[in-house]
Amino acid sequence: MASLDYAYRRLVNTLGPERVARSEFERMVYSHDFASLPKIALLQWRLYPDFVALPQTTEEVSGVVKLSDESLLQITPRGGGTGWCGGSVPNRGGVLIDMRKMNHILGIDPDGRTVAVEAGVSWKEVEDFVEAKGFALPHVPLNAIGSTVGGAINSGSTGFGGLRGGSLRDAVANLDVVLPDGSLLKTASGADAGGALADLTPLFFGAEGTLGIVTKAVLRLIPKPELTRPLTYSFPELPAAGRFLKAIVDAGLTPYHAAAVDRDHFVFERALRSDTPEPVDLALVAVQGSKDEVADQEKALDALASKEGGAKLPPAVGDGLWRERHNNYGARRLSRGLMISYNLVPLRRLPEAVETAARIRDKLKLNGSVQAHLVDSTTAALNPYVLMDDTRPSGGTALGFVKRMGDAAFKMDGHPMGLGLFLVFNLRKMHGNATSAYSAVKGVLDPRKKINGGKTFEVWTKYPWPGLRAIPPPGMAIGLEVAAILRRAKPTRDRFVRAYEHSKEG
Ligand SMILES: Cc1cc2nc3c(=O)[nH]c(=O)nc-3n(C[C@H](O)[C@H](O)[C@H](O)COP(=O)(O)OP(=O)(O)OC[C@H]3O[C@@H](n4cnc5c(N)ncnc54)[C@H](O)[C@@H]3O)c2cc1C
Numbered sequence: 001m002a003s004l005d006y007a008y009r010r011l012v013n014t015l016g017p018e019r020v021a022r023s024e025f026e027r028m029v030y031s032h033d034f035a036s037l038p039k040i041a042l043l044q045w046r047l048y049p050d051f052v053a054l055p056q057t058t059e060e061v062s063g064v065v066k067l068s069d070e071s072l073l074q075i076t077p078r079g080g081g082t083g084w085c086g087g088s089v090p091n092r093g094g095v096l097i098d099m100r101k102m103n104h105i106l107g108i109d110p111d112g113r114t115v116a117v118e119a120g121v122s123w124k125e126v127e128d129f130v131e132a133k134g135f136a137l138p139h140v141p142l143n144a145i146g147s148t149v150g151g152a153i154n155s156g157s158t159g160f161g162g163l164r165g166g167s168l169r170d171a172v173a174n175l176d177v178v179l180p181d182g183s184l185l186k187t188a189s190g191a192d193a194g195g196a197l198a199d200l201t202p203l204f205f206g207a208e209g210t211l212g213i214v215t216k217a218v219l220r221l222i223p224k225p226e227l228t229r230p231l232t233y234s235f236p237e238l239p240a241a242g243r244f245l246k247a248i249v250d251a252g253l254t255p256y257h258a259a260a261v262d263r264d265h266f267v268f269e270r271a272l273r274s275d276t277p278e279p280v281d282l283a284l285v286a287v288q289g290s291k292d293e294v295a296d297q298e299k300a301l302d303a304l305a306s307k308e309g310g311a312k313l314p315p316a317v318g319d320g321l322w323r324e325r326h327n328n329y330g331a332r333r334l335s336r337g338l339m340i341s342y343n344l345v346p347l348r349r350l351p352e353a354v355e356t357a358a359r360i361r362d363k364l365k366l367n368g369s370v371q372a373h374l375v376d377s378t379t380a381a382l383n384p385y386v387l388m389d390d391t392r393p394s395g396g397t398a399l400g401f402v403k404r405m406g407d408a409a410f411k412m413d414g415h416p417m418g419l420g421l422f423l424v425f426n427l428r429k430m431h432g433n434a435t436s437a438y439s440a441v442k443g444v445l446d447p448r449k450k451i452n453g454g455k456t457f458e459v460w461t462k463y464p465w466p467g468l469r470a471i472p473p474p475g476m477a478i479g480l481e482v483a484a485i486l487r488r489a490k491p492t493r494d495r496f497v498r499a500y501e502h503s504k505e506g
Contacts, residue, residue, distance in 0.1 A: 007071035014063040021052040036337030038396025046462035049096035058215040066182035077209040079151025086421030113221045119150030119214045135221040138165030145326045150214040156206025164254040169205045176216035180446035210452045225288035230318035233310035234280040240308040241283040242351035257286040265369035268331035335387035341405035345414035350380045357384040365493040400484025419456040425477035
């Protein structure tokens with residue numbers, strides 16, 4: 001292996017000194033994503049990259065990837081770094097490629113209804129751009145501000161618009177991908193490329209940066225709806241809001257977004273902002289269309305909500321929540337850390353799923369909020385979050401919540417989303433025998449496992465020696481189960497917000 005100084009000089013020759021970082025501070029910034037990892041994780045993984053590279057072109061990405069063959073340094077692709085399971089964090093140091101300098105919108109084709117973008121641009125920027133031209137994106141990840149186009153595609157993200165506009169995968173027409181050997185692959189469907197190419201676009205959807213680095217994407221567009229109206233309804237309990245969401249689908253309505261949020265979320269938000277609505281279990285539904293279409297949908301939703309005991313809230317509540325729709329995890333400021341468990345469950349089991357999530361949270365004596373949204377006509381996303389203080393020794397035990405939630409999702413015929421660094425043990429349960437196909441594809445595209453090696457289907461440690469170099473995925477599951485058991489044995493609940501304790505006593 002070449003020395004780190006030599007590797008640094010080679011990177012600087014490729015990108016210039018201002019786009020290669022190696023200071024302690026920068027390396028620390030890139031040593032975590034949105035998930036809170038306890039300090040003890042550093043015993044297992046080298047989470048700090050040796051270098052951070054900031055390419056501006058596909059050729060530069062290819063150049064950095066090729067350099068890895070001489071330095072033998074691992075490569076970690078990263079977009080906004082907002083993932084929840086360590087996918088964009090190194091496990092053995094190496095070169096982290098931050099894609100956010102590739103953030104240009106390359107052009108819109110109004111006739112063909114597509115927009116071409118670089119992979120490091122945020123979804124919000126793309127959304128604002130196309131809306132100014134009279135178009136809309138059929139699907140927008142919930143975290144549109146922080147998440148990049150390449151990151152969301154690789155995460156298999158869900159978000160706004162799925163029920164009406166189809167999945168994010170359907171919304172991607174084609175991709176430019178730098179493969180692990182540094183060559184460029186252009187994916188496209190037969191229709192998009194005049195029948196000239198096999199469509200490999202879906203291969204990279206949800207690949208979590210293990211198969212190549214997406215540098216460009218062409219996204220499909222729809223005409224911009226005339227009007228968006230957010231509506232909110234309070235319910236006597238969260239499962240009733242879950243039943244309401246199911247009733248929306250059963251009635252054949254296709255709102256742009258429909259979510260259930262428990263009162264605890266607003267208890268946390270109130271501790272941070274005085275303009276937060278009164279804590280209630282509620283549903284937020286955004287409808288779109290012409291004035292008449294919106295009015296018709298609103299009437300139908302009012303009727304469905306009242307069947308579940310829902311009461312319509314003043315328009316200002318919906319307007320405020322819709323404006324803040326990208327800022328869901330302010331509560332992190334109360335506790336210094338936060339863990340989100342992201343699962344897909346069959347829509348028919350949503351009312352049971354929200355109850356289960358609250359039960360697991362309470363059993364583990366955690367502070368947290370239960371939330372869910374419609375993904376498509378048969379599936380709901382269940383994404384509760386819990387607060388944790390990862391600076392305290394007991395803080396890390398909150399990771400046990402993610403394990404228990406994933407297990408519960410499987411029991412409800414669903415599954416957790418995202419494997420990254422520490423949820424790898426879920427892969428086989430999700431895909432059964434098809435799991436071997438994943439390692440086979442990885443073997444073909446990246447035989448040396450240099451891009452995000454040791455993630456998604458195996459867990460490498462920072463130690464390169466035989467016997468210690470990897471943790472069997474079931475071993476990770478046992479570790480997180482032990483965290484859950486320790487968490488349950490903890491005599492008292494964490495105290496981050498007094499009002500939360502009062503609400504649980506009352
Ligand atoms: C407020 C908030 C809301 C969220 N809501 C949702 C949600 O509703 N649904 C959901 O699915 N997720 C959600 N997430 C999780 C996360 O934000 C999304 O998965 C997001 O799309 C990830 O994008 P990113 O650019 O931050 O990717 P990163 O976190 O940087 O990376 C994610 C994965 O993609 C890889 N990667 C990144 N860029 C590239 C690239 N150009 N080429 C190849 N691989 C790449 C990384 O190596 C990593 O494995 C949310 C997160 C937050 C903070």
